[in-house]
Amino acid sequence: MFCIQCEQTINTPDLHGCVFRGNCGKTPETSDLQDLLVAMIESLSAWAMTAKAAGADVTKAAVFVPKAFFSTLTNVNFDPARITAYIREAEALRDELAATCAAAGAAKPDHPLADLTVKGLCAKGLDDAAKAVKLNADGVDADIEGLQLLCLYGLKGAAAYLEHAAVLGVRNEDVEAKLMETLADIGRRSNDAAKLLDTALSIGRLNFEIMEMLERANTTAYGHPFPAQVRASAVKGKAILVSGHDLRDLRLILEQTEGKGINVYTNGELLPAHAYPELRRFKHLVGNYGSAWHNQQTEFAAFPGPIVMTTNCILDPNPGKYADRIYTRSMVGWPGCTHLATDDFSPVIEQALAMPGFTADEPERTVSTGFGRQILEGAADTVLKLVGEKKLRHVFLVGGCDGARSSRSYYTEFVEKVPADCLMLTLACGKYRFNGKSYGNVGGLPRLLDVGQCNDAYAAIRLAVLLAEKAGCGVNDLPLTLVLSWFEQKAIAILLTLLALGVKGIYIGPTLPAFLTPNLINTLVSAYDLHVISTPDEDLKAILG
Incomplete structure (x- = not known):
């Protein structure tokens, strides 16, 4: 296997990427099937x-x-049987289109993978076919390979956001065609560095369109988010835990459990669901349980009810002995776990009713969320007024993915050291590093504003654009700095979007992607003033002077 797509990558001089087994738990079989x-x-x-x-x-x-494509992201699908089924479905769809093209007199596409086939192949044959299309092609220059992977992984993230919008019925044929056109182009394995960099930036622009679609999908279905205080401690009673990102699945579970005496909790990236009017109206959506994805093996093991994993971030449930009560949805998979292929959550509900649930209320704790685009745009004039009056010195966006590395304590320390006359936005699961604390107010605004999921990055970008328009300057002239934590492919897509929009001076860490060579890093640093985080004190001094 060869996998280098996320921050868990083994990156040593002798092992550039995960080659024996993924740090995520992915087996060589699963990894190779994903490549195929x-x-x-x-x-x-x-x-x-x-x-x-x-x-x-x-x-x-x-x-x-x-x-x-989404099923190949980090911590999504570890089930070889499910991935094999996707491969065969893809080939069947391809052959249908080939027949259509032949009937229309259209020539076969000039593409190196046009005739790729796995028909009749057993597991060994699939393994051999996967080796023929491996991502680390022999003899390819490291810089070219890094750019090829930057494009592939960025497009994976964009595809995930496109799927999030599609499940809510928001589609755009032009955007879908552009995604497939770009994916086909990536499959040609260009060795033209300038072309690959242009492709990466075009993926960023495409992702900006997709994120607008996703925000429209969410707000049309569930209303615009507004600030909410969310209980972060248990309530006595039967319980179901819903994790991942999918608001639609959460809504279905809430509808199917209403009146059944079951409390529903969110986990991880679903915390912002409590801010949507059409979800928070369900009284049995009682709170958020646990923290970021990398703690789930401990937190899920202690949860006294079934768990539904709606999108990425699943970990091996076997160490925590809860494989018999975790359910996967859509493209998510783990071997031996129950997969729900329909919208009927009856098995989950029956198990919740049979389990003890929480036996007592825990002392109440709350966290805040819900500062979405509509709320942020409404505060834009106030922000500019405070800046003009020198009551607000700087705005930081501190967000992104969380992870298990101890170096991620940087983000906790950074937020704690941000001066009191500064405002902080956050989004994605990186906020679990610091969102349980109170940071007071500045000019009547809470100093820490949770924008939502990584899926909601569009709201923060739109705020920056609006502030620049109102101030009559460019985004890079604003007293605004992005301090991002990277982990997987959605974050790569967002980074490419920011670069495509010309945003400079971004701080990123705790490590840079291993597929970015020193030459590529130097290119990004030179063109976009990209910074690798150092220490909170040094970075704050560099930003604020």
């Missing part, structure tokens, strides 16, 4: 573009590709 799936949807995408040019309907491919 990527190659097959690259082939499918190439045929879809040819078919579309011939006037054919490519809807089935456009719907399938983002979901299948």
